[in-house]
Amino acid sequence: xxxxxxxxxxxxxxxxxxxxxxxxxxxxxxxxxxxxxxxxxxxxxxxxxxxxxxxxxxxxxxxxxxxxxxxxxxxxxxxxxxxxxxxxxxxxxxxxxxxxxxxxxxxxxxxxxxxxxxxxxxxxxxxxxxxxxxxxxxxxxxxxxxxxxxxxxxxxxxxxxxxxxxxxxxxxxxxxxxxxxxxxxxxxxxxxxxxxxxxxxxxxxxxxxxxxxxxxxxxxxxxxxxxxxxxxxxxxxxxxxxxxxxxxxxxxxxxxxxxxxxxxxxxxxxxxxxxxxxxxxxxxxxxxxxxxxxxxxxxxxxxxxxxxxxxxxxxxxxxxxxxxxxxxxxxxxxxxxxxxxxxxxxxxxxxxx
Amino acid sequence: xxxxxxxxxxxxxxxxxxxxxxxxxxxxxxxxxxxxxxxxxxxxxxxxxxxxxxxxxxxxxxxxxxxxxxxxxxxxxxxxxxxxxxxxxxxxxxxxxxxxxxxxxxxxxxxxxxxxxxxxxxxxxxxxxxxxxxxxxxxxxxxxxxxxxxxxxxxxxxxxxxxxxxxxxxxxxxxxxxxxxxxxxxxxxxxxxxxxxxxxxxxxxxxxxxxxxxxxxxxxxxxxxxxxxxxxxxxxxxxxxxxxxxxxxxxxxxxxxxxxxxxxxxxxxxxxxxxxxxxxxxxxxxxxxxxxxxxxxxxxxxxxxxxxxxxxxxxxxxxxxxxxxxxxxxxxxxxxxxxxxxxxxxxxxxxxxxxxxxxxxxxxxxxxxxxxxxxxxxxxxxxxxxxxxxxxxxxxxxxxxxxxxxxxxxxxxxxxxxxxxxxxxxxxxxxxxxxxxxxxxxxxxxxxxxxxxxxxxxxxxxxxxxxxxxx
Numbered sequence: 001x002x003x004x005x006x007x008x009x010x011x012x013x014x015x016x017x018x019x020x021x022x023x024x025x026x027x028x029x030x031x032x033x034x035x036x037x038x039x040x041x042x043x044x045x046x047x048x049x050x051x052x053x054x055x056x057x058x059x060x061x062x063x064x065x066x067x068x069x070x071x072x073x074x075x076x077x078x079x080x081x082x083x084x085x086x087x088x089x090x091x092x093x094x095x096x097x098x099x100x101x102x103x104x105x106x107x108x109x110x111x112x113x114x115x116x117x118x119x120x121x122x123x124x125x126x127x128x129x130x131x132x133x134x135x136x137x138x139x140x141x142x143x144x145x146x147x148x149x150x151x152x153x154x155x156x157x158x159x160x161x162x163x164x165x166x167x168x169x170x171x172x173x174x175x176x177x178x179x180x181x182x183x184x185x186x187x188x189x190x191x192x193x194x195x196x197x198x199x200x201x202x203x204x205x206x207x208x209x210x211x212x213x214x215x216x217x218x219x220x221x222x223x224x225x226x227x228x229x230x231x232x233x234x235x236x237x238x239x240x241x242x243x244x245x246x247x248x249x250x251x252x253x254x255x256x257x258x259x260x261x262x263x264x265x266x267x268x269x270x271x272x273x274x275x276x277x278x279x280x281x282x283x284x285x286x287x288x289x290x291x292x293x294x295x296x297x298x299x300x301x302x303x304x305x306x307x308x309x310x311x312x313x314x315x316x317x318x319x320x321x322x323x324x325x326x327x328x329x330x331x332x333x334x335x336x337x338x339x340x341x342x343x344x345x346x347x348x349x350x351x352x353x
Numbered sequence: 354x355x356x357x358x359x360x361x362x363x364x365x366x367x368x369x370x371x372x373x374x375x376x377x378x379x380x381x382x383x384x385x386x387x388x389x390x391x392x393x394x395x396x397x398x399x400x401x402x403x404x405x406x407x408x409x410x411x412x413x414x415x416x417x418x419x420x421x422x423x424x425x426x427x428x429x430x431x432x433x434x435x436x437x438x439x440x441x442x443x444x445x446x447x448x449x450x451x452x453x454x455x456x457x458x459x460x461x462x463x464x465x466x467x468x469x470x471x472x473x474x475x476x477x478x479x480x481x482x483x484x485x486x487x488x489x490x491x492x493x494x495x496x497x498x499x500x501x502x503x504x505x506x507x508x509x510x511x512x513x514x515x516x517x518x519x520x521x522x523x524x525x526x527x528x529x530x531x532x533x534x535x536x537x538x539x540x541x542x543x544x545x546x547x548x549x550x551x552x553x554x555x556x557x558x559x560x561x562x563x564x565x566x567x568x569x570x571x572x573x574x575x576x577x578x579x580x581x582x583x584x585x586x587x588x589x590x591x592x593x594x595x596x597x598x599x600x601x602x603x604x605x606x607x608x609x610x611x612x613x614x615x616x617x618x619x620x621x622x623x624x625x626x627x628x629x630x631x632x633x634x635x636x637x638x639x640x641x642x643x644x645x646x647x648x649x650x651x652x653x654x655x656x657x658x659x660x661x662x663x664x665x666x667x668x669x670x671x672x673x674x675x676x677x678x679x680x681x682x683x684x685x686x687x688x689x690x691x692x693x694x695x696x697x698x699x700x701x702x703x704x705x706x707x708x709x710x711x712x713x714x715x716x717x718x719x720x721x722x723x724x725x726x727x728x729x730x731x732x733x734x735x736x737x738x739x740x741x742x743x744x745x746x747x748x749x750x751x752x753x754x755x756x757x758x759x760x761x762x763x764x765x766x767x768x769x770x771x772x773x774x775x776x777x778x779x780x781x782x783x784x785x786x787x788x789x790x791x792x793x794x795x796x797x798x799x800x801x802x803x804x805x806x807x808x809x810x811x812x813x814x815x816x817x818x819x820x821x822x823x824x
Binding site: 003004007008010011014015017018021022024025028029032080084117120124147148151152155177178179180182183184185186187301305339340342343344346347349 | 389392393398400401402404405406407408409463465466468470483485488534537538539540541732734735738739741742745746748749752753755756759760763768771775
């Protein structure tokens with residue numbers, strides 16, 4: 001084969017490829033438009049059925065029938081969308097009605113699918129329509145190696161309180177990244193503290209290497225039931241635990257919290273001191289002035305800054321203390337006091353956020 | 354003489370064969386990537402994520418130098434983002450126009466004391482402001498030091514663990530930040546994430562938002578729509594799979610702040626600070642054996658204004674290529690070093706021998722072919738066929754970008770826009786491509802003279818409230 005023939009062969013292959021690409025572009029667009037024209041009226045029917053169901057005008061059977069007319073991906077999308085707008089017990093009724101229908105059976109079977117996006121669709125469906133019989137499927141989804149799947153499954157916990165599932169979540173807390181933990185905390189806050197007893201169990205195990213994460217999670221949940229267990233860890237040997245305790249106690253305004261924080265403001269680790277003064281600022285108890293004022297002269301800038309901001313949150317007594325520090329002998333305290341006193345209330349609130 | 358011409362010609366053919374095979378590899382690898390990302394983007398329950406507060410807080414850095422035409426629209430658009438926890442740090446880099454006044458008027462600024470530690474060295478900060486009307490805004494007014502210096506000042510003043518650099522002429526889609534932070538939710542190893550930058554020229558824009566994406570009818574901006582689609586949708590997606598993603602667009606890239614601080618922030622003496630920072634991040638994290646991922650996600654979108662005149666385009670492309678040359682020279686030590694993994698073995702070699710040298714080899718090809726024809730060494734039929742095959746290959750790559758756009762994202766809904774995309778994809782190879790080769794060649798000359806200037810980008814500004822397409 002000569003070079004010229006070789007080029008001709010390539011040119012022919014390129015022409016075929018270009019033509020195929022052009023055809024693919026046009027056919028893809030045409031198919032999508034056709035699909036949209038088919039799906040849109042059915043979506044409207046589902047929306048009408050959902051509205052009627054929300055107003056109590058129609059039963060869940062009608063909703064189930066309308067959903068059945070949609071492709072399963074669109075049905076799941078619709079269910080998830082409406083679940084954000086409608087709350088309450090009624091979803092259990094719909095879950096029962098949906099149970100056993102061919103398309104929901106297929107979705108449940110997808111929990112074992114090889115492709116993660118199919119498992120994710122199953123998780124999204126179950127997050128709205130799980131029944132007690134789905135507990136095992138949910139365990140599997142919460143253990144899924146793909147984070148998108150288990151994050152979708154986590155939403156189930158909002159409607160489906162099941163102790164083994166909650167235990168599984170608590171067990172996995174130490175390995176969760178902060179945003180994922182926040183997601184779980186956001187979901188579980190709606191369950192009325194069902195997870196708290198399980199969390200307290202873990203907080204009692206002072207040798208658990210995952211303890212800082214459990215304390216952090218308790219702080220994110222901000223459930224008063226966990227306060228005592230968190231406070232008890234204020235003198236833990238691990239500074240990371242103490243940092244998390246100091247941070248969490250700001251969400252538990254209580255005399256015992258204040259007492260623990262007063263001890264933590266003199267901690268050897270500056271991160272603990274910074275979190276402790278910040279938490280005292282959030283509680284804003286005037287009695288803590290004698291603990292906060294010395295922190296204006298702390299060796300670490302962040303502690304000084306947080307202490308000054310905390311004093312401002314306490315109100316007039318705190319402001320007076322800052323004014324005194326502004327003309328005091330300690331240069332670091334003078335500087336930070338002048339800085340914070342110069343801020344507008346709006347700027348202060350933004351810093352305190 | 355004829356032997357030299359023949360062997361040079363053969364070498365050039367082999368070079369382009371290897372380079373185009375690599376492009377073909379990227380093209381194939383982009384398919385599973387776009388499929389996965391489309392699955393994630395389609396099903397994403399953004400509302401639920403927002404409700405639980407999972408998306409991490411971010412600091413948005415907006416360096417602004419003489420951006421009076423667009424600054425208030427850009428910042429206003431950023432303030433309407435669908436994201437819970439973020440701050441916007443606008444850094445006025447010693448503008449000589451009315452940028453600072455526009456910010457003052459638009460956001461009712463008041464001066465506040467600076468209380469952040471200045472970890473990265475920057476040009477002096479004149480003042481720091483906050484807004485009475487929009488509490489999320491922080492404005493730093495500083496002496497001119499360039500974009501990198503402004504970004505460093507912004508990093509110093511930022512309070513959140515993730516920072517994103519956004520150009521002042523960039524319009525970010527409302528849910529783009531939520532989408533951009535998705536990799537940080539799905540993996541703990543993410544060091545940086547880049548989103549897609551698209552061309553805003555010709556689109557219907559109102560109140561700093563692109564309401565209806567359109568493909569401009571004018572050739573120059575129109576052809577750049579195709580170029581951007583190709584670069585973002587298959588180039589960077591393909592690199593995701595190879596693990597050697599070297600470019601996170603400076604107009605839209607989210608970084609872990611602690612890593613940026615570890616590498617000393619952006620380099621002020623680089624003309625392509627976005628490229629430089631990513632290469633340094635790779636080097637730093639690989640040197641320290643930190644497991645990390647630098648990735649690109651296609652569904653978060655930011656819109657930018659592209660040059661509409663040849664003069665501005667020429668300056669921009671020359672700067673980009675000059676930056677590439679200088680960066681490749683600077684980090685030549687990473688080339689083929691096993692410790693840098695796919696970056697050292699694929700990323701850097703591709704950019705050095707492929708992207709950087711391609712214009713030189715292409716022009717050499719034209720010259721050698723002409724010489725070969727003149728000397729009678731080359732068959733004219735062969736030369737014409739080779740030229741057509743080369744052009745056709747470029748067309749396939751552009752069409753592939755359009756296929757990915759149509760399959761995954763479908764921003765351009767009108768058939769007329771699709772028609773224009775295809776037309777520009779076909780025409781791009783006749784004139785425009787050769788023009789950019791010329792601009793890139795010029796970059797070698799200015800790189801030799803080590804020029805660090807940025808060149809001036811004239812902004813026409815986005816359409817005012819009330820609609821109408823941007824110019």
